[in-house]
Amino acid sequence: xxxxxxxxxxxxxxxxxxxxxxxxxxxxxxxxxxxxxxxxxxxxxxxxxxxxxxxxxxxxxxxxxxxxxxxxxxxxxxxxxxxxxxxxxxxxxxxxxxxxxxxxxxxxxxxxxx
Numbered sequence: 002x003x004x005x006x007x008x009x010x011x012x013x014x015x016x017x018x019x020x021x022x023x024x025x026x027x028x029x030x031x032x033x034x035x036x037x038x039x040x041x042x043x044x045x046x047x048x049x050x051x052x053x054x055x056x057x058x059x060x061x062x063x064x065x066x067x068x069x070x071x072x073x074x075x076x077x078x079x080x081x082x083x084x085x086x087x088x089x090x091x092x093x094x095x096x097x098x099x100x101x102x103x104x105x106x107x108x109x110x111x112x113x114x115x
Contacts (some may be wrong), residue, residue, distance in 0.1 A: 002047045003027045004113070008079065008099060009055050013102075017050060020106050028082065034058030038066055041091030046074050046097060053080040053091065061094050068095040077112055079104075 008014035009032045018028045029044070031037035034055035039041055041049055041063070049067075053060040064076055075097040080087065083101040091099045098112050 003029075003031050003045070004048045004050060005031065005037065005041055005044070005046045006050045006056060007031045007041075008050070008052045009033065009061065010052070013052075016098070017109065018079060019027065022112060024110060024113075026113070032056070034060065038063045041067055041072065041074070042070060043047050049074055049076045050109075050113075051076055051078055053078060053087075060114045061091060064091075064096060067108075077109075 004026050006014055006017050006028060006100060008017065011032065014030050014032060018030050021028045029040060031040055035057040038058060051060040051063055060078060068071040076095065078091040078099045079102060081102045088099045100112060
């Protein structure tokens with residue numbers, strides 16, 4: 002399974018990447034929304050893990066652009082914003098799941114497996 006992680010916090014992105022690789026996933030990492038979108042459009046990923054707050058383009062804008070291009074790859078949104086309206090906004094934009102930070106890596110891995 003090939004996963005793209007779009008996360009601008011280097012430590013968090015590397016932590017997620019390492020945890021997924023330990024579970025035998027092939028993982029690419031982008032720290033920028035626009036670059037992540039470019040990667041997602043160019044490569045056939047099985048899952049995208051996307052932070053909401055990103056440089057150059059928000060995670061929700063990445064998601065909206067993917068869905069506009071009819072890319073139906075499952076998307077797990079990560080966000081420090083835990084308010085219900087923010088989660089609803091992410092799901093309405095086309096996300097398949099929404100996980101608030103901080104999170105337990107076991108929970109993220111379970112959601113990836115689901």
